[in-house]
Structures are given as structure tokens and as C-alpha cells.
Amino acid sequence: MMISKCPSLKQWDSIPDDIALNIASFLQVSDICSLGSCSRFWRDLCASDFLWISLSKQRWPSLDFSKIGIVRDYDEESDQQSSLSAKVWRSFYINWHQVMAGRATAIVKFVKQSSRDESLEVGDFLRAIGELCSMEFGFKDVQLFLFTTKQNVLLNLIGLHYSLFWLGVPAEDITEALCSCQISERQVCVRWWKLGRWFHGFRLRDESRLRRVSLSELAISKDEEVMGVLRRGAIHEVLRIQISAESPRTTWAYVHPQG
Incomplete structure (x- = not known):
């Protein structure tokens, strides 16, 4: 009986962009960051706006993105190559996470003082x-x-x-x-x-x-x-x-x- 071998990293890099994006869309932020460190292919894909706009809106559903300088948007039919090359939303997610961390610190300080x-x-x-x-x-x-x-x-x-x-x-x-x-x-x-x-x-x-x-x-x-x-x-x-x-x-x- 022959035992099939696991796909090599090079084989995983040959996955079509749409399938790879679909796989990554099921992951949490920490998992996406880990996946992005596997290869250049996954690094570029995991930095795409296609993923990070969804993560941003899931985490902050009540946030009005137009008021904070985020005016770009992508829908399911948008050009995937363009979304792969853009990294606006990943930068926004990281920066806004840091903003929230600072605000949380202020709340913690207020409660401790009160x-x-x-x-x-x-x-x-x-x-x-x-x-x-x-x-x-x-x-x-x-x-x-x-x-x-x-x-x-x-x-x-x-x-x-x-x-x-x-x-x-x-x-x-x-x-x-x-x-x-x-x-x-x-x-x-x-x-x-x-x-x-x-x-x-x-x-x-x-x-x-x-x-x-x-x-x-x-x-x-x-x-x-x-x-x-x-x-x-x-x-x-x-x-x-x-x-x-x-x-x-x-x-x-x-x-x-x-x-």
C-alpha cells in the first residue's frame, strides 16, 4: 500500500489565489500572521486588503470607516489581483488595534483610581x-x-x-x-x-x-x-x-x- 506524501511548501504556493484567499478567510488574525511567515506567496496573500477589510469590519462593526480616512472598499466581485497588491487595511487594523489598546489602558486606570x-x-x-x-x-x-x-x-x-x-x-x-x-x-x-x-x-x-x-x-x-x-x-x-x-x-x- 502506497502512502501519499504531504504536499511540499512549493506545491502549496501554486494554489490559485481565489482558493488560497478562501482558505485564509477562515483563519483568526494570529493564524493569518503565522501563515504569512511561511513563504513569499503566503506573505503577499495574507497582507491583502481582501482579508483585512473583512477582519476590520468584523472586529469593529459599528465603526464609521469613512470618518477615519478609509474610503476604499472591495466586494466579492472586485479584482483580486488589485486587492492582493494593496495593504491599506492591514495597516489600518494594526494601527487601530494600538489605538484600542491605549483606550483600554485609560479605562483600566480610571477604574483602579475610582x-x-x-x-x-x-x-x-x-x-x-x-x-x-x-x-x-x-x-x-x-x-x-x-x-x-x-x-x-x-x-x-x-x-x-x-x-x-x-x-x-x-x-x-x-x-x-x-x-x-x-x-x-x-x-x-x-x-x-x-x-x-x-x-x-x-x-x-x-x-x-x-x-x-x-x-x-x-x-x-x-x-x-x-x-x-x-x-x-x-x-x-x-x-x-x-x-x-x-x-x-x-x-x-x-x-x-x-x-
């Missing part, structure tokens, strides 16, 4: 999420910069909340990302104070509630009360909300907004 003893007030929590929205963060950016074990769980939670409610990423995709980044079982403590109820003309003491939940539970909205509190913030009957990375101490003090 948190005390690994706890964060809901106003600062929602402000960080608003900043992500204004920065045009995509879900891939969240995974790269916020869904990492080196960041604390408060930043993980900010990325989760932003992805779920602002980007509209399906819960199953977020859960999968949390698991792949090995942070799904991280837990946060959410404590909030509610205005005391009126009873026969007298207002009762303010109430406090506490929940300790994992990121994976929040991703699937298993504790809807906690997610609702985080989304609304301190409004109406909710006087204060505090998010902690550690188990809260019984000595936590509540200070009424009016003194």
Missing part, C-alpha cells in the same frame, strides 16, 4: 461603560483587554455588562468567551441600599441587600435583580449601589446622600 479596597460605586461603573461606548469598543476588544485574568473582576464585569447590553452580544457567546478566558467562575459582590418603606405614616429604616454572583451567572441573567440594579443605577428608591471584588465586610457603612 475603586477603593477593590470596590466600585455604581456611578463610576456606569461611567466606565459609557466611555467604552464612546470609544467604539468591539466585542473582540473586550476579550483582548478586559476579559483577562490579569485584570480584576470589576473590569471583567464592566466588559461583560457592556457586551451584553450595549453591543447586544448573545449570552451564549459571552459565556463561551468567559470560559475560554478562564474567568467565568470569578465572583462579584453587589450591595445596594433601598429607601425605607412607609408604614402607617412612618418611614421604616433603609433596607440593604447583598448578592454574590459569578460572571457566568450574570452573563445568562440568572440573577435578574442584580442585573436590573446595575443597569438602572442609583435612581428612584435605590439610594446607593456598591460593587466589590471581595466578600463585603459587615462594617460597610452607609452614608445617606443628604448627609
Whole structure:
């Protein structure tokens, strides 16, 4: 019985451009970069706009490329030879990745400065999420910069909340990302104070509630009360909300907004 030999590198280089591009289009960015180091043929092909325009739009779907100087576009029927020789979109992807990395650093710095003893007030929590929205963060950016074990769980939670409610990423995709980044079982403590109820003309003491939940539970909205509190913030009957990375101490003090 004859055993077929694996194709040599030279044989792979003889693949028609359209087939080679189709193969490369199924790869992730890191894989495309690795493939581009195999030979001159693959280097030129993996640098083509045909691939990088798709990668750019997949990563930043809400970004208006015309406002940042990217006016060239290619459709499925465009001339492939022209797209192979152009490298505009690869340069854009690299540069914009660096921009996003800088913006992520600013968010991390803000959260660290705003948190005390690994706890964060809901106003600062929602402000960080608003900043992500204004920065045009995509879900891939969240995974790269916020869904990492080196960041604390408060930043993980900010990325989760932003992805779920602002980007509209399906819960199953977020859960999968949390698991792949090995942070799904991280837990946060959410404590909030509610205005005391009126009873026969007298207002009762303010109430406090506490929940300790994992990121994976929040991703699937298993504790809807906690997610609702985080989304609304301190409004109406909710006087204060505090998010902690550690188990809260019984000595936590509540200070009424009016003194």
C-alpha cells in the first residue's frame, strides 16, 4: 500500500489565489500572521486588503470607516489581483488595534483610581461603560483587554455588562468567551441600599441587600435583580449601589446622600 506524501511548501504556493484567499478567510488574525511567515506567496496573500477589510469590519462593526480616512472598499466581485497588491487595511487594523489598546489602558486606570479596597460605586461603573461606548469598543476588544485574568473582576464585569447590553452580544457567546478566558467562575459582590418603606405614616429604616454572583451567572441573567440594579443605577428608591471584588465586610457603612 502506497502512502501519499504531504504536499511540499512549493506545491502549496501554486494554489490559485481565489482558493488560497478562501482558505485564509477562515483563519483568526494570529493564524493569518503565522501563515504569512511561511513563504513569499503566503506573505503577499495574507497582507491583502481582501482579508483585512473583512477582519476590520468584523472586529469593529459599528465603526464609521469613512470618518477615519478609509474610503476604499472591495466586494466579492472586485479584482483580486488589485486587492492582493494593496495593504491599506492591514495597516489600518494594526494601527487601530494600538489605538484600542491605549483606550483600554485609560479605562483600566480610571477604574483602579475610582475603586477603593477593590470596590466600585455604581456611578463610576456606569461611567466606565459609557466611555467604552464612546470609544467604539468591539466585542473582540473586550476579550483582548478586559476579559483577562490579569485584570480584576470589576473590569471583567464592566466588559461583560457592556457586551451584553450595549453591543447586544448573545449570552451564549459571552459565556463561551468567559470560559475560554478562564474567568467565568470569578465572583462579584453587589450591595445596594433601598429607601425605607412607609408604614402607617412612618418611614421604616433603609433596607440593604447583598448578592454574590459569578460572571457566568450574570452573563445568562440568572440573577435578574442584580442585573436590573446595575443597569438602572442609583435612581428612584435605590439610594446607593456598591460593587466589590471581595466578600463585603459587615462594617460597610452607609452614608445617606443628604448627609
